[in-house]
Amino acid sequence: MAHISFDASKLDKFVHDNELGEMQALVNAADAELRNGTGAGSDFRDWLNLPEDYDKDEFARIQAAAKKIQSTSKVLVVIGIGGSYLGAKMAVDFLHDTFYNYLPDDQRDFPQILFAGNSLSPSYVHDLIHLIGDRDFSVNVISKSGTTTEPSIAFRIFKQRLIDKYGEAEAKSRIYATTDQKRGALKSEADAEGYESFVIPDGVGGRYSVLTAVGLLPIAASGIDIDQLMTGARDAMNAYTDTDLTKNEAYQYAAYRNILYRKGFTTELLENYEPNMQYFAEWWKQLMGESEGKNEKGIYPSSANFSTDLHSLGQYIQEGLRNLMETVVFIDKPNHDIDIPKEDGNLDGLQYLEGRTMHFANTKAFQGVTLAHTDGNVPNMSVHIPDQTPYTLGYLIYFFEVAVAISGYLNGINPFNQPGVEAYKTNMFALLGKPGFEELGEKLNKRL
Numbered sequence: 001m002a003h004i005s006f007d008a009s010k011l012d013k014f015v016h017d018n019e020l021g022e023m024q025a026l027v028n029a030a031d032a033e034l035r036n037g038t039g040a041g042s043d044f045r046d047w048l049n050l051p052e053d054y055d056k057d058e059f060a061r062i063q064a065a066a067k068k069i070q071s072t073s074k075v076l077v078v079i080g081i082g083g084s085y086l087g088a089k090m091a092v093d094f095l096h097d098t099f100y101n102y103l104p105d106d107q108r109d110f111p112q113i114l115f116a117g118n119s120l121s122p123s124y125v126h127d128l129i130h131l132i133g134d135r136d137f138s139v140n141v142i143s144k145s146g147t148t149t150e151p152s153i154a155f156r157i158f159k160q161r162l163i164d165k166y167g168e169a170e171a172k173s174r175i176y177a178t179t180d181q182k183r184g185a186l187k188s189e190a191d192a193e194g195y196e197s198f199v200i201p202d203g204v205g206g207r208y209s210v211l212t213a214v215g216l217l218p219i220a221a222s223g224i225d226i227d228q229l230m231t232g233a234r235d236a237m238n239a240y241t242d243t244d245l246t247k248n249e250a251y252q253y254a255a256y257r258n259i260l261y262r263k264g265f266t267t268e269l270l271e272n273y274e275p276n277m278q279y280f281a282e283w284w285k286q287l288m289g290e291s292e293g294k295n296e297k298g299i300y301p302s303s304a305n306f307s308t309d310l311h312s313l314g315q316y317i318q319e320g321l322r323n324l325m326e327t328v329v330f331i332d333k334p335n336h337d338i339d340i341p342k343e344d345g346n347l348d349g350l351q352y353l354e355g356r357t358m359h360f361a362n363t364k365a366f367q368g369v370t371l372a373h374t375d376g377n378v379p380n381m382s383v384h385i386p387d388q389t390p391y392t393l394g395y396l397i398y399f400f401e402v403a404v405a406i407s408g409y410l411n412g413i414n415p416f417n418q419p420g421v422e423a424y425k426t427n428m429f430a431l432l433g434k435p436g437f438e439e440l441g442e443k444l445n446k447r448l
């Protein structure tokens with residue numbers, strides 16, 4: 001089976017020969033913190049062995065629930081925010097036909113997978129309801145805390161629509177709740193109402209949860225082989241255990257990022273050349289941003305979609321402030337390739353591409369950009385992925401998860417918490433008038 005590979009060969013200009021080796025001792029220490037649980041946030045490391053050590057009974061229940069959703073629904077509404085939706089969204093986009101969700105029902109073998117509860121936009125919810133129309137649908141509500149405002153509001157709305165359409169009893173059978181094993185409002189409601197429920201394990205934080213029921217149920221409902229996804233992740237888990245930086249490419253990636261960060265390259269762009277990888281970057285941004293951005297430091301994770309953004313961000317990347325580094329995730333064999341057609345006359349000047357394919361052009365764009373940006377003093381790394389299969393995606397997910405954990409420890413922070421997210425939530429609760437937040441509400445309203 002072909003695997004993903006990491007390429008740092010274009011970093012010569014930015015990293016001296018001895019620098020990677022000098023990182024070895026630090027990487028060994030970070031690895032020990034991660035593997036032995038001596039680092040900060042050690043209670044949240046269960047994703048590390050998850051590809052092997054997962055609840056097999058629940059996995060079978062996920063597959064059965066996915067089949068039930070497929071047979072009863074044309075649409076699955078997945079309600080969640082942050083790690084409770086980005087993994088499923090990126091996987092569904094990455095593994096399906098680019099226009100999967102746009103296809104008419106009779107041209108799709110599995111339900112449309114649509115997302116809600118990831119903003120507070122009333123227009124979005126209105127338009128989603130309009131799009132669902134009178135088609136059969138089910139809801140998968142996902143929240144580890146069970147109290148996040150955005151998904152809670154969306155869930156109320158879609159639950160009401162299920163009740164209006166199917167009556168209370170059938171509505172309950174169309175709701176799937178993925179939440180904490182013991183705590184939270186969603187857990188209490190699921191127990192009280194008898195929704196089929198799935199667990200987000202205690203030791204797996206939201207952004208590391210795509211290989212739990214959080215990601216697996218929606219992904220399986222869309223017809224993807226989740227066994228393959230887990231197999232890919234398991235192979236990656238076994239591949240990235242050696243701390244030797246000449247062998248472990250995930251650790252190499254973490255080490256190079258750290259070397260570059262210390263030289264002032266404080267923003268990393270994750271780039272792709274496939275439109276259906278846009279949400280892969282969104283998933284990656286949460287993984288990196290929530291893991292590393294704390295204690296007033298950390299690489300800022302950003303993204304760009306090529307070649308389209310070469311015509312918007314390209315100017316800045318080539319010549320703007322020199323604090324950027326790039327990591328390209330490039331697909332060596334896309335799902336489809338298309339010949340560039342022959343044309344008599346050569347009026348468009350494209351004759352020189354006769355006999356070539358679009359993938360050839362895409363590859364040359366990637367190579368040309370890599371060299372241009374290197375010349376423009378933007379360090380460039382790439383992760384090559386052989387194909388767009390569930391196996392490869394599982395592998396890739398694990399690559400970035402283990403890399404960011406090592407990267408976080410290298411930078412002296414806890415890669416598994418996200419204390420900063422509470423600040424906006426507290427203010428929002430106070431301004432919304434949530435009981436218990438009255439005093440803060442008064443203060444904030446005065447400031448407003």
Ligand SMILES: O=P(O)(O)OC[C@H]1O[C@](O)(CO)[C@@H](O)[C@@H]1O
Pocket residue numbers: 081082083084142143144145146147148151205206207290418421
């Ligand atoms: O699953 P929950 O508890 O609703 O949280 C959703 C997201 O909110 C955060 O807690 C903070 O953004 C993320 O870590 C998480 O992925």
